[in-house]
Amino acid sequence: MVVLTRRAVYKWASAACLVLVVLGSWPAAANGGFMDQFERRVGAGAVPELVKAYGGEYELPVWERQWLDEIFHRLVSVTSRKDVIPYSLTVLNSPELNAFALPGGFVFITRGLFRHLQGNPHMLAAVLGHELAHVELKHGINSVLRQLGMTVLVEVGVIWLDLANAEVVRVASATLLQLLRLGWGREAEYEADILGQKLAAAAGFDPAGAVMLMDYLLSIESDEHPADIFSTHPPSAQRRTRLSQELANFWSNPVKLDESTITKVLRDGRKCEPDPRKDLMGRFTVELRPGANGNTALVVHDSQLGEERKWLGDQHVREAAWSPNGQYLAVIVDEVYSQGVWLLDRYGRVAHKWRDHSGGELSCLQWDPAGERLVYVLHDGRSAKLVVGYVPERADVVIYSGDAVEEVFWWEDGSSVAFYDGIQWHLVRGPQTAPVVVVNPVPRVLERRSFLSPTIERDGDTIRLTRPQLAIP
Amino acid sequence: MIRLMAPVLVLCLAAVVPVCADYTVFVDPTGLFQTSIPQEWVYQTQPSSDKLSVFYGPGSYNLVYFEVLEPVTYADPHEYLDYVITQLQGPGGLEGFRLESDLEEMDLGGAAAAGTVYSFSAGAGHRQWECLLVVLLDESRAVSVTISDAEENFAATRQVLQVVLDEWRWLF
Numbered sequence: 001m002v003v004l005t006r007r008a009v010y011k012w013a014s015a016a017c018l019v020l021v022v023l024g025s026w027p028a029a030a031n032g033g034f035m036d037q038f039e040r041r042v043g044a045g046a047v048p049e050l051v052k053a054y055g056g057e058y059e060l061p062v063w064e065r066q067w068l069d070e071i072f073h074r075l076v077s078v079t080s081r082k083d084v085i086p087y088s089l090t091v092l093n094s095p096e097l098n099a100f101a102l103p104g105g106f107v108f109i110t111r112g113l114f115r116h117l118q119g120n121p122h123m124l125a126a127v128l129g130h131e132l133a134h135v136e137l138k139h140g141i142n143s144v145l146r147q148l149g150m151t152v153l154v155e156v157g158v159i160w161l162d163l164a165n166a167e168v169v170r171v172a173s174a175t176l177l178q179l180l181r182l183g184w185g186r187e188a189e190y191e192a193d194i195l196g197q198k199l200a201a202a203a204g205f206d207p208a209g210a211v212m213l214m215d216y217l218l219s220i221e222s223d224e225h226p227a228d229i230f231s232t233h234p235p236s237a238q239r240r241t242r243l244s245q246e247l248a249n250f251w252s253n254p255v256k257l258d259e260s261t262i263t264k265v266l267r268d269g270r271k272c273e274p275d276p277r278k279d280l281m282g283r284f285t286v287e288l289r290p291g292a293n294g295n296t297a298l299v300v301h302d303s304q305l306g307e308e309r310k311w312l313g314d315q316h317v318r319e320a321a322w323s324p325n326g327q328y329l330a331v332i333v334d335e336v337y338s339q340g341v342w343l344l345d346r347y348g349r350v351a352h353k354w355r356d357h358s359g360g361e362l363s364c365l366q367w368d369p370a371g372e373r374l375v376y377v378l379h380d381g382r383s384a385k386l387v388v389g390y391v392p393e394r395a396d397v398v399i400y401s402g403d404a405v406e407e408v409f410w411w412e413d414g415s416s417v418a419f420y421d422g423i424q425w426h427l428v429r430g431p432q433t434a435p436v437v438v439v440n441p442v443p444r445v446l447e448r449r450s451f452l453s454p455t456i457e458r459d460g461d462t463i464r465l466t467r468p469q470l471a472i473p
Numbered sequence: 474m475i476r477l478m479a480p481v482l483v484l485c486l487a488a489v490v491p492v493c494a495d496y497t498v499f500v501d502p503t504g505l506f507q508t509s510i511p512q513e514w515v516y517q518t519q520p521s522s523d524k525l526s527v528f529y530g531p532g533s534y535n536l537v538y539f540e541v542l543e544p545v546t547y548a549d550p551h552e553y554l555d556y557v558i559t560q561l562q563g564p565g566g567l568e569g570f571r572l573e574s575d576l577e578e579m580d581l582g583g584a585a586a587a588g589t590v591y592s593f594s595a596g597a598g599h600r601q602w603e604c605l606l607v608v609l610l611d612e613s614r615a616v617s618v619t620i621s622d623a624e625e626n627f628a629a630t631r632q633v634l635q636v637v638l639d640e641w642r643w644l645f
Contacts (some may be wrong), residue, residue: 059564060565061565061566062560062563062564062565063562064565065565176587240571285531335563361485422622437544439544439545439546440544440546440547440553440556441542441543441545442544442557442560442561443540443557443605443607443617443619444525444538444540445593445603445619446520446527446538446619446621447563447595447597447601448529448533448534448536448621455586456513456515
C-alpha cells in the first residue's frame, strides 16, 4: 500500500494540471500565439549569422526596391499566416544565385538572383512564393523541433513551458542554421513548389513563372556555374515536371458559349485584332505563296525597300503570324518527320526553333494580345490538343484535349481562350494576372550616357549623324 | 489704336521669335502636355518610353526628362515631393545626396507644382545637380520634370528649364 503525504498529492496534482493545461492549449498555441512567437524568436536568432555569411544586407536602388516590395507584398497578402507572422524580405549582398526563408517569416534573396530575375516578375514571384510556402508549411520550425526531439508529446509538459527560455531559443537557432545548409527535405521542397506556385497565381502572377524558373535553373546548372539556389533541393528536372503538370489546374474546364455572346464577339471583338500578316511598324507584309513541290513558301513584301523577299528559303511554311508587339513572326514549318513552330525576328532570321512536334499536325497559331504567348492546336491523329506556350520559353500547358478543334482565338484581355470544336464554341479561362504597379513611384533619376550620343552636323539641308567612338567614361 | 499696339506687338514677337527659331515643340507620346525644347537637344529613344521622354543637351552631362507617374496617392505636390526627397536621400537613394534648395511651390502650365534642387555623386566621378518639379493631376497621376547637369554648368542649363516651364501647355 502506498501512502501519499498531502504534499506529494499536491505535487502530482499540480503536474497533472500542468500537463492538462499544456495539452489543452496545444492546438490554440500552434495556430498563433506562443508557438508562433517561439518560431519567430528561433528565426530571428539565426538572422544575424546568416546575413553576415552572405555579405550583409544590400540596399537596392529605391526604384527596384519599390518594385520588389510590391511583388513581395502581393504574395504575402495571399498567405494564410500573414496575421500571425510579420513577413519581411531582405536582399543579401552576395553574387550567388540563392534565396531562402527562416521560420518566423524572414525571407532572403541574394542580389545575384534578383539581378538575374529582375525582368521577370513571374519568375521572381515563383522564387518568393516558394520561400513563403516553407514558412506557411512550417518546414523550418518543424525540422528544428524534430531535430531537437521536441515534438514528442510526453516532453511537451517539460519543454513547452520552457520554449521562451533564451537558451532553448539559442540552441534552436543554432540547429536551424545547421539544418538550413542541408535543406528541409525532398518532399518539403516539392510541397513548397506547389504551394508557392499557388500563392503566385493567387497574387496575380503567372503560375508558369515557376516552370520558367526551373528552366532557368536547368540552363545555368548545365553551364560552368553551379546553381547555388536550391542546391539542397531535388533535381530541377523533376521539379519542373511536377510544376508543369500543375499548370493545367490553373485553367478552367471548357464552358459552352451561348450563340449570342460568340456572335457578338466574333462580330465586334475580333475585328479589332491587328492584322497578323503585317508587322507592328507596317513594313513587312507576309504571304504564303505556293511554290515548288507543292510547298508554300514564306514571301515577305518590304514596303520600305519596295521589294519582295523569300524568308526561310524553300521551307514549307503553313501558317505565319506577327506578334502584336512586333517582336516575332511565328510560323508553322513542315519538316520531314515533324512540324515545328519557329519564331523569326523582324528581319526573317530564325530566333528560336520554339516547338518541334513529331507525328502531329499543328494549326490555328494565334498570339495573345501582349505577344507573350501563343496558342495552337496539335492534332495527333486521334485527338486535338489546345496548347498554350510561353514565348520564347519552353513552358507550355495543354488547356484542352478533345476530338476536334477547328478555330481558336484569345478572348478579350487575353486571359482566356475560345475555341470551336466543330459543333459548339467553348471558353477556357486561364489564370488572371496583373502587372506590378508601384504606388507612389519615385521619379527616376537618369544619368546621361554621353558616349552614346552621336555628333550632329548640319550641312545645308543635310543632317549628318556621326557614330561616336565607344569609350566608357 | 493699331499704332499704340504696334510697339507692344513688336516686343511680344521679339520674345516669341527666339523660342520659335531655336526651340522645337515637343508633344509627349500620351498627349498629356507639350513644351519647347532647344533644337540642339536630342530626343533619346532609349530609355524613353510612353511614360518617359528624355533629351540630351549639347554638353556632356546635361539632360532634361519628363515622366508620367501613377498611381500617386498624395493630394498635395509639396507632400509628394517631400516623400520623393526622403526616398532619394534614404537607403537605396542617391549616393552623396545633398539638398541644394528648399522645397518651393511653383507653377507648371497653370497647375500647382512643387520643386527643388538637389545634387548627388554621379557615376562619372563628378557632382550632378538636378532641378526636380512634380505636379499632381487627376486620376492619381503625377508628372515630373527634371533638368540635370554637372555642377559647374548647372546655372546655364537651368535657363533651358525656364523656357520649358514657360512654354508648358497641358493638352487635356
